[in-house]
Amino acid sequence: xxxxxxxxxxxxxxxxxxxxxxxxxxxxxxxxxxxxxxxxxxxxxxxxxxxxxxxxxxxxxxxxxxxxxxxxxxxxxxxxxxxxxxxxxxxxxxxxxxxxxxxxxxxxxxxxxxxxxxxxxxxxxxxxxxxxxxxxxxxxxxxxxxxxxxxxxxxxxxxxxxxxxxxxxxxxxxxxxxxxxxxxxxxxxxxxxxxxxxxxxxxxxxxxxxxxxxxxxxxxxxxxxxxxxxxxxxxxxxxxxxxxxxxxxxxxxxxxxxxxxxxxxxxxxxxxxxxxxxxxxxxxxxxxxxxxxxxxxxxxxxxxxxxxxxxxxxxxxxxxxxxxxxxxxxxxxxxxxxxxxxxxxxxxxxxxxxxxxxxxxxxxxxxxxxxxxxxxxxxxxxxxxxxxxxxxxxxxxxxxxxxxxxxxxxxxxxxxxxxxxxxxxxxxxxxxxxxxxxxxxxxxxxxxxxxxxxxxxxxxxxxxxxxxxxxxxxxxxxxxxxxxxxxxxxxxxxxxxxxxxxxxxxxxxxxxxxxxxxxxxxxxxxxxxxxxxxxxxxxxxxxxxxxxxxxxxxxxxxxxxxxxxxxxxxxxxxxxxxxxxxxxxxxxxxx
Numbered sequence: 316x317x318x319x320x321x322x323x324x325x326x327x328x329x330x331x332x333x334x335x336x337x338x339x340x341x342x343x344x345x346x347x348x349x350x351x352x353x354x355x356x357x358x359x360x361x362x363x364x365x366x367x368x369x370x371x372x373x374x375x376x377x378x379x380x381x382x383x384x385x386x387x388x389x390x391x392x393x394x395x396x397x398x399x400x401x402x403x404x405x406x407x408x409x410x411x412x413x414x415x416x417x418x419x420x421x422x423x424x425x426x427x428x429x430x431x432x433x434x435x436x437x438x439x440x441x442x443x444x445x446x447x448x449x450x451x452x453x454x455x456x457x458x459x460x461x462x463x464x465x466x467x468x469x470x471x472x473x474x475x476x477x478x479x480x481x482x483x484x485x486x487x488x489x490x491x492x493x494x495x496x497x498x499x500x501x502x503x504x505x506x507x508x509x510x511x512x513x514x515x516x517x518x519x520x521x522x523x524x525x526x527x528x529x530x531x532x533x534x535x536x537x538x539x540x541x542x543x544x545x546x547x548x549x550x551x552x553x554x555x556x557x558x559x560x561x562x563x564x565x566x567x568x569x570x571x572x573x574x575x576x577x578x579x580x581x582x583x584x585x586x587x588x589x590x591x592x593x594x595x596x597x598x599x600x601x602x603x604x605x606x607x608x609x610x611x612x613x614x615x616x617x618x619x620x621x622x623x624x625x626x627x628x629x630x631x632x633x634x635x636x637x638x639x640x641x642x643x644x645x646x647x648x649x650x651x652x653x654x655x656x657x658x659x660x661x662x663x664x665x666x667x668x669x670x671x672x673x674x675x676x677x678x679x680x681x682x683x684x685x686x687x688x689x690x691x692x693x694x695x696x697x698x699x700x701x702x703x704x705x706x707x708x709x710x711x712x713x714x715x716x717x718x719x720x721x722x723x724x725x726x727x728x729x730x731x732x733x734x735x736x737x738x739x740x741x742x743x744x745x746x747x748x749x750x751x752x753x754x755x756x757x758x759x760x761x762x763x764x765x766x767x768x769x770x771x772x773x774x775x776x777x778x779x780x781x782x783x784x785x786x787x788x789x790x791x792x793x794x795x796x797x798x799x800x801x802x803x804x805x806x807x808x809x810x811x812x813x814x815x816x817x818x819x820x821x822x823x824x825x826x827x828x829x830x831x832x833x834x835x836x837x838x839x840x841x842x843x844x845x846x847x848x849x850x851x852x853x854x855x856x857x858x859x860x861x862x863x864x865x866x867x868x869x870x871x872x873x874x875x876x877x878x879x880x881x882x883x884x885x886x887x888x889x890x891x892x893x894x895x896x897x898x899x900x901x902x903x904x905x906x
């Protein structure tokens with residue numbers, strides 16, 4: 316008789332059991348050991364994860380706080396410690412944010428591929444369907460190709476467009492009537508916003524073809540242009556609200572039939588309606604230009620032997636940004652670029668973002684310009700004299716009271732920054748306005764990391780926010796001192812002083828007289844010519860502001876304060892910057 320089989324037992328970690336549980340116990344022991352190794356490795360890696368210091372006072376509750384707060388409020392807080400802490404951590408909506416304070420690092424990492432994704436408060440469902448560069452989420456592909464397309468289209472815009480738009484905007488019987496209309500009871504801020512929307516609509520969608528040609532054959536296209544501009548403005552306002560606040564906080568009569576009262580989290584149905592509105596507005600224009608231009612006149616020029624876009628800048632053919640995007644697409648295709656991914660949806664959404672960014676920056680900078688000129692009548696006289704002389708003497712444009720101010724155009728050469736002896740005061744004033752208004756803040760400054768990376772050996776994780784504090788460059792006291800010797804009153808902070816003369820150099824001439832010349836520091840010239848806000852170049856904003864001032868103050872417009880009790884802090888030479896600018900208005904004072 317055989318003995319019964321022996322039962323093996325394991326008394327290490329568990330109680331006695333049959334041999335059937337031996338394998339399970341060995342596996343459990345190995346897994347416990349692996350978990351221990353994992354926790355140990357995680358602890359060691361955390362110790363070597365480089366983090367900049369955290370300042371809990373640097374806290375923003377929402378993206379809107381960055382838009383509402385004065386740019387210098389953030390910069391002045393760290394002005395004295397920027398050399399010690401080029402990077403610092405703060406919070407945005409309880410989420411860690413890496414603040415890049417050093418302007419050299421901002422310039423170096425502005426086009427860093429891992430930081431191409433811009434932050435937006437819009438719902439994820441909306442961002443996933445949006446194909447623009449600023450609001451789309453990380454699922455958007457071919458970002459670098461889209462940026463190349465938009466920047467090339469902007470750079471190929473003929474400057475003659477800005478000349479004509481300047482005439483159009485200053486004419487009190489055309490777009491200028493929006494600013495001086497006596498029948499309109501709206502506040503000046505709203506009228507100015509409507510004027511800005513009308514101006515960039517002409518540059519982006521219409522151009523001189525339907526505006527300046529009195530014998531335009533296609534009158535049906537001109538019909539309804541005003542309705543298009545008003546509807547587009549409502550779409551841009553809703554898109555901006557969605558981008559900044561995450562909901563539609565501003566509703567209008569035009570949207571009541573589409574956008575019902577919203578909660579804090581807008582439904583996908585409401586956001587879909589907004590996308591539909593953009594498509595219904597811009598889609599017919601795309602087909603209009605495809606049928607009228609590409610299939611007849613411009614298509615022949617695209618296939619010419621030169622193989623470039625110079626004809627778009629030198630020819631007399633009318634154009635606009637929409638048409639330039641279409642032609643740039645065909646040009647890149649002829650050059651062999653892989654742009655098969657591009658659809659009409661990309662073009663429509665990119666145009667919507669260009670409108671949003673341009674409207675935001677123009678409102679900020681133009682209000683500042685008008686207010687500064689209203690506070691400083693002497694500066695306004697300098698600009699008016701310079702612009703009037705420019706229009707009258709240089710290009711035989713006689714300013715007079717007539718039915719139209721748009722009979723002639725001015726040369727684009729003098730508006731360029733490369734011509735340093737023309738419109739010196741006007742250009743310097745605009746440069747100082749751009750410096751203090753920070754055109755890229757905050758839309759182009761708040762990024763979201765696509766993957767893990769590091770800046771100056773400081774790590775950031777995938778999905779973490781990185782904020783380029785551009786005001787730290789625009790107000791760096793080491794770059795914007797009172798003068799080359801560092802002299803000046805210690806009562807004022809030179810970098811916070813509004814002083815256009817910092818961009819003007821006085822050159823001695825014969826007869827003990829002096830001649831003014833525009834003088835841009837190398838770092839600032841690189842900033843103006845090379846930088847852009849998401850997809851809108853700073854050079855484009857400069858040209859819009861330049862042609863506006865030339866035609867406003869060269870044709871008898873005035874800027875004046877609406878509050879006579881305001882007593883700003885200024886001297887004969889400069890003006891102290893204020894976060895709360897007084898209100899200014901416009902009026903015409905014909906001789």
